[in-house]
Amino acid sequence: MEENKDVLKTDQPDCVLEIKDLSIRYDTDDARVYAVNGIDLKLKKQTTLGLVGETGAGKTTTVLSLLRLVPDPPGVITGGEILVNGNDVMKLSRKELSAMRGKEIAMIFQDPMTSLNPVMTVGDQIAESIMIHENVSKEEAFKMAQKMLETVGISGDRAVEYPHQFSGGMKQRVDIAIALACHPNILIADEPTTALDVTIQAQVLKLMKDLKDQFQTSMIMITHDLGIVARTCDEVAVMYAGRIVEEGTLEEIFKKTMHPYTEGLFNSLPNMKDRSSKLKPIKGLISDPTVDYQYCAFADRCPYASDKCWQEVPEKRYYSETHMVMCSAYDDPQFHIARGHENG
């Protein structure tokens, strides 16, 4: 693979979200957790970016920081910049922050069971968001909430019902309605369908895609499921131990996979085409989040590791305008991983 050295463009005008060299750490009584370690991320207009990784990769912490929701203490943002629609989130006042949340950027959480207030009607919860940001009366806000419910496929009459009267899939739709009520241009979905059944998941994913097109929203979709990524995302960033180890377009990540961890994730999945082939799991355990890795965190588990992998943090290399890989093995221009090269 030819590294493309002069392709780095740091200022793209159509970027709604930009993270530069972000590092976040949790200082608890027992230990220091290095959750996010120097990541760069860009979200373009009307694009869906998949943030892929396993437990402890730092995905949730990263997106919480976009809304400045990282609990402080014990969370400490030790470096970097977060620009939402061009505004530096860290420099906003409480009032500006409040105005931004929900209006410009909104979030859907993983567990629909606990993200809704059980003692408020569904309509009121949607209207709450509307009333914070729009200058409308209570009645008007409620009417808009009903319309929002219709948009997500729930009858507007049900706005007066309480969360416990809805099933899991419907609750997630309500969450989506709340998030999109003020038409934010950035939506963050943190494993939105993990707790749902497969057929309901299909419905919710389709809904999200339709709404994304309708409202022209850009989305960050956090998931560990590469199948969902294939179905819903345009671009992908793979995280491991608080770093982005590979990022690129959907095509690049699936067809031109470069990082050994990404390859490992694909190999861990059952091959739908060949039942008899054995699963090739990644050996070892997930990295220890209390360690401040001054070298490649994946080295212990990597089948291609060599001495230099334990000596320094790998460089970020760009192989196209969009395709980035952090792996020292590529110091050798002849190196390639097995995936994609099975035929020689």
Add this chain to the structure above:
Amino acid sequence: MSKKTNAAAQPGRKTQGQLIWHQFKKNKGAVIGLIAFLAIVGLAIIALFIVDYDTQIAGMLIKDKLQKPSAAHIFGTDHLGRDVFLRVIYGAHYSLLIGFLGTGVSVLFGTLIGAVAGYFGGKLEWFIMRLVDVLMTIPTMLMATCVVAAFGISITNLILAIGISTAPHFARTARASVMTVRGNEYVEAAKAIGTNDFVIMFKHVMPNALSPIIVQATNRVATCIIAAASFSFLGLGVPSPLPEWGAMLSDAKPFMRTQPYLMIFPGLAIMITVLALNLIGDGLRDALDPKLKR
């Protein structure tokens, strides 16, 4: 090849007990409470050796009566010439005894029936919990009065009365806790290997259901101490001339205006003991709560 062993594979070997203690230590209030409590216990034990029954309990040296606190008698003396300080620390052991034994009776009786109710469910549960409901409706004061009227005033009767009247609370807690633990898959796993119900209940369920009971017990000791003091104050508890704190308060009533220290010191003793126990209880609750992130 691997130069660094995976840190997650090297656990600092700590038992659950050590983990709980470690968490408890972080709560400064709880630690202060523990120190205070241990000091009181220490003094109570010393008191049993150094206090002379004749002078300080029965009160034979009336000539020293009603002296204000001084170097010789740091808490002063009462109307029978007895040293208040010595009586206070001697009296500690009554409160502690009644508090702990009373709670012990409660815990034993209440937890047992509550656990059985929670584990087996069905008609047995219904029957036990209705019994518990009935017991709960009887006010402790009333219960104690009945017991005393029937069996006479003594420390044992006081312990029994207090114990039985607070048992229902433990029954409820135990039942709820057992029901929660019962739902865990390791209980099913025990069934799957053929373990019988009683072994499951005592080996798997009870040890894991104890946390809320321990916390409640610590709080109950404090309540029992106050109850004991109240009963003694009313003359239903520890009989005179034994220096139970509540009884001391009662004796000090006629001298309230002229020798207030006779009331203040026993009162303070009760307050500090109860406060210490409550702080310990809070610390224990926080340390045992699995939801609080460590």
Add this chain to the structure above:
Amino acid sequence: MKMAEIILEVENLVKYFKSPRGTVHAVDGVSFTIEKGKTLGIVGESGCGKSTTGRSILRLIEPTSGTVRFEGKDILQYSASQMRRMRKDMQIIFQDPYSSLNPRMTVSQIIMEPIIRNKLIRDKKKREERVLELMKTVGLAERLYNAYPHELDGGRRQRVGIARALAVEPKFIVCDEPVSALDVSIQAQILNLLKELQEKLGLTYIFITHNLSVVYYFADDIAVMYLGKLVEKAPAQELFAHPVHPYTQALLSAIPEPDIDTQREMIMLKGEITSPINLPDACRFAKRCNYCCEDCMKKDPELQEISLNHFVSCFHPLV
């Protein structure tokens, strides 16, 4: 032709629960057979009754009615003491690695308990050796002998659960979503382990899961359940290649595949999964089915064999 040895025969297994709102038809007449050494995958979504079926077969939940013949003998007729002896042959691996291990017991105590309960090895030293042997078999390092569950991650805990199940040398294991709570890379490790053990020890599995790609990889035959009934059963490859029940088709189409070239068109089902309480006498899937007709609303279809080893219960199988 050698007759494959059938180790488990389930006939009309029924489990109803009483709830304040009515009778919950958790499992409503499920029948299937499993050959020795094979894996039957049971798939379905919430409320389909797959977990209840697994537990009912082991009598961890007492079935309401039906027959469960293990090695030819109906275990539902067994007394408590006979059942206790059966427990050595039939074991279970649980889904949640966090609640399936007693937090107050060490790894060795957890694995040793079944051996002690069933009086399998009297000599203490030999028991310890057996535990170490089991730990090695499932890939647990020796130094974890005295570790507590809270010191271990999900994957390791699950291995302890597997070792515990193996301790009694069972012939048959119900795996209830054994990898659903684990990270993808660890899932693969555990699945490989389970497959290895099956080959080495000749185990028969029931593999319960909602993850269709995992079951495709792991199971020989797959049974699809919906609201307490078996709607389709076929060898794994056959089921995925030719699903005939509308629900199976929708289910398979809904799996997001990690492949950007071939994406199945998602078949959208109407509505939500209905409640298994007080069900009317009609096909349970009728309300959501895109092919529903009058017949479907009148009677509940029976399970029929439409081709070799391929069973379906539907009035209009989509052949």
